[in-house]
Amino acid sequence: MKPEIFLFSRTPEADYHYLIPLPPQQSNAVGAFLQQRLADMQRGQADGTVYFFLSDTDAVLVRAVDSGCRDLYARPILSLEGLYCPMEDVRPFWLCLPHLVPGFWSASSIYTLLVKDGKTIPLPPARLMDACAQYSPKNRHAKAMERAIFAADTPVSFTFDADGLHFSEQPPTQGRTRWQPQEPRRCDIRLTLDRKTKAAWLEAVSRGSIPYSIARSADLAREADGWSFSALENAAAALEAGLDKYGWQYAPDKGGNP
Amino acid sequence: MSKIIVTAVGVSGSGKSNAYGAIMELLKVRRRDSYYLTACGATPEERIRNSGIINRYADINQGFVSTGTMITTEFPFAFGGHFRPDVPTYPLLDMPLIDYPGGVLKTMLGEGSEESSRLLHRIMDTDVLLLFADANILSEEGGVEPARQKIALEINTIFEILSTERDTAFVSKPRTVLLLLTKCDSGLIPQELKDNHFHGLVNRALQVFDPTVRFCINQPGWKIAVVPTSTCGDGNSNSWRDGNGIYHSEMTAPPQPYGFDLAILYGVMNELENRVRLGYDDSEEIPGEIERKPGFVSGFQWRHILQRLSGQENEQIELYRQYVGNLHSILDPLRGSQIVEV
Numbered sequence: 001m002k003p004e005i006f007l008f009s010r011t012p013e014a015d016y017h018y019l020i021p022l023p024p025q026q027s028n029a030v031g032a033f034l035q036q037r038l039a040d041m042q043r044g045q046a047d048g049t050v051y052f053f054l055s056d057t058d059a060v061l062v063r064a065v066d067s068g069c070r071d072l073y074a075r076p077i078l079s080l081e082g083l084y085c086p087m088e089d090v091r092p093f094w095l096c097l098p099h100l101v102p103g104f105w106s107a108s109s110i111y112t113l114l115v116k117d118g119k120t121i122p123l124p125p126a127r128l129m130d131a132c133a134q135y136s137p138k139n140r141h142a143k144a145m146e147r148a149i150f151a152a153d154t155p156v157s158f159t160f161d162a163d164g165l166h167f168s169e170q171p172p173t174q175g176r177t178r179w180q181p182q183e184p185r186r187c188d189i190r191l192t193l194d195r196k197t198k199a200a201w202l203e204a205v206s207r208g209s210i211p212y213s214i215a216r217s218a219d220l221a222r223e224a225d226g227w228s229f230s231a232l233e234n235a236a237a238a239l240e241a242g243l244d245k246y247g248w249q250y251a252p253d254k255g256g257n258p
Numbered sequence: 259m260s261k262i263i264v265t266a267v268g269v270s271g272s273g274k275s276n277a278y279g280a281i282m283e284l285l286k287v288r289r290r291d292s293y294y295l296t297a298c299g300a301t302p303e304e305r306i307r308n309s310g311i312i313n314r315y316a317d318i319n320q321g322f323v324s325t326g327t328m329i330t331t332e333f334p335f336a337f338g339g340h341f342r343p344d345v346p347t348y349p350l351l352d353m354p355l356i357d358y359p360g361g362v363l364k365t366m367l368g369e370g371s372e373e374s375s376r377l378l379h380r381i382m383d384t385d386v387l388l389l390f391a392d393a394n395i396l397s398e399e400g401g402v403e404p405a406r407q408k409i410a411l412e413i414n415t416i417f418e419i420l421s422t423e424r425d426t427a428f429v430s431k432p433r434t435v436l437l438l439l440t441k442c443d444s445g446l447i448p449q450e451l452k453d454n455h456f457h458g459l460v461n462r463a464l465q466v467f468d469p470t471v472r473f474c475i476n477q478p479g480w481k482i483a484v485v486p487t488s489t490c491g492d493g494n495s496n497s498w499r500d501g502n503g504i505y506h507s508e509m510t511a512p513p514q515p516y517g518f519d520l521a522i523l524y525g526v527m528n529e530l531e532n533r534v535r536l537g538y539d540d541s542e543e544i545p546g547e548i549e550r551k552p553g554f555v556s557g558f559q560w561r562h563i564l565q566r567l568s569g570q571e572n573e574q575i576e577l578y579r580q581y582v583g584n585l586h587s588i589l590d591p592l593r594g595s596q597i598v599e600v
């Protein structure tokens with residue numbers, strides 16, 4: 001996955017501009033959306049609210065914050081910072097968001113990581129994402145966010161602030177505007193038997209070319225003559241019953257997801 | 259309506275955004291000698307909407323505006339004066355003002371951008387050019403050369419290039435350049451630069467902007483003047499420079515801005531005088547059917563010719579003449595003190 005970091009801010013000397021620009025293939029919708037964020041920032045709105053904005057061809061995750069630094073006239077330096085994601089990576093990016101967004105919201109501005117002595121220094125996006133992933137579980141809205149994101153059938157625009165996640169009722173300019181709650185998504189349940197550690201577990205995974213894990217049972221210990229069928233069955237039933245709350249459904253006869 | 263183009267140019271931190279707040283206070287709220295700025299627009303709806311846009315921006319009554327400028331903001335202003343009962347109460351000219359991030363100037367000399375080329379074209383079209391020179395920087399110990407590097411490099415370069423353009427449109431139209439000394443309230447200005455209506459500071463500013471100043475003096479019909487200004491007014495601020503060389507300013511009393519209104523009025527006066535002298539009024543669009551041969555006459559001369567031919571100009575020109583007369587009566591007594599013509 002290749003999201004890229006971008007940064008609109010200033011150094012003490014040079015006035016505001018894109019210190020780290022977005023890649024040239026950015027869509028007009030994303031450009032217009034960011035222009036709107038800049039207008040808000042000009043009016044002094046830089047409270048760190050995280051925006052996820054999705055166009056038909058790409059997506060951005062962005063927030064405006066006070067960088068904590070000051071310019072040569074002691075004016076606070078604000079920073080519009082975030083990640084740009086091209087179309088082909090939107091889906092995996094979307095699934096990362098529960099680990100990324102709450103931490104991104106709580107962490108301080110990345111300006112000081114990116115700008116030193118008036119010059120920008122490269123930062124691998126993975127570093128930013130890892131740092132956020134460490135903060136994320138501490139956010140009290142992280143769990144609810146995870147559920148909502150995994151339940152949403154397709155990526156949609158949203159904001160994230162002190163009150164947690166808000167799917168956009170009316171996202172601005174040309175974004176993907178509607179989030180329609182879908183019928184539960186269908187998944188498989190896989191059994192893994194590990195002969196080395198003598199453990200078995202059941203795992204619910206999404207259908208599709210890159211299955212990802214939705215929920216996993218506890219390890220089941222091997223008994224003398226192998227694994228007890230009823231124990232496995234019970235674990236599968238428990239797993240299946242738990243899927244509902246993530247918005248998933250085990251439906252072996254029904255084929256893949258739309 | 260006719261239009262006058264006023265463009266403010268200055269590096270980041272030179273005081274442009276605060277100047278817009280001061281201009282609003284001086285001409286929109288206080289209305290010096292009945293001259294005013296108001297929202298422009300073809301319909302009442304548009305004017306009301308524009309008025310909302312203007313009011314949401316820089317308000318210096320809360321202290322210095324200290325959000326840096328991130329995006330270009332246009333103030334849809336119209337300018338007028340009701341200095342005699344028989345002049346119309348409605349505005350005379352559209353006067354859109356634009357605040358842009360000072361960094362655009364740097365961009366122009368570096369990688370360039372859509373925004374920087376828009377600014378350059380606006381400078382080339384401008385009737386009145388306001389150049390911002392920060393009095394704090396002019397007062398720094400190093401004197402002329404370091405100050406030139408900090409605040410005048412870009413504008414001097416732009417003038418050097420424009421003055422040697424093959425296309426003479428820029429130099430052939432008479433223009434007014436105002437060198438605004440900003441932050442003249444600052445306690446960091448040494449007394450010897452302040453004495454005698456900022457005589458020392460004015461001279462330093464002229465040296466710092468030397469190539470530009472010399473160019474303006476040498477152009478027939480061009481005018482250049484220096485105006486000391488302040489957003490907050492003398493005695494209403496506390497300014498200091500900390501150990502890291504960072505400038506701090508606090509407003510300590512309600513603002514009493516000065517200078518900016520005079521600069522605008524002086525610019526308008528000269529531009530209207532030019533229009534009267536040349537019999538030119540830019541309200542009429544060039545008719546589409548008549549083809550203009552590029553390079554033959556400038557757009558400016560062309561409009562002039564067309565208007566002469568159509569004989570329509572008289573009424574508007576007559577109004578311009580009245581404005582010019584009244585503006586002279588207001589501004590002439592201030593020459594040499596609050597407006598220093600070069």
Ligand SMILES: Nc1nc2c(ncn2[C@@H]2O[C@H](COP(=O)(O)OP(=O)(O)O)[C@@H](O)[C@H]2O)c(=O)[nH]1
Pocket residue numbers: 073075268269270271272273274275276277322323324325326327360440441442443444487488489490491495496497506507508
């Ligand atoms: N003392 C004083 N300080 C000023 C004045 N105008 C601006 N400043 C200071 O200069 C800083 C930069 O001004 P600003 O208008 O934002 O500059 P811009 O970057 O050119 O738009 C402000 O934050 C103030 O601290 C003034 O008239 N007097």
Ligand SMILES: [Mg+2]
Pocket residue numbers: 271274275276326327357358359360
């Ligand atoms: Mg500004």
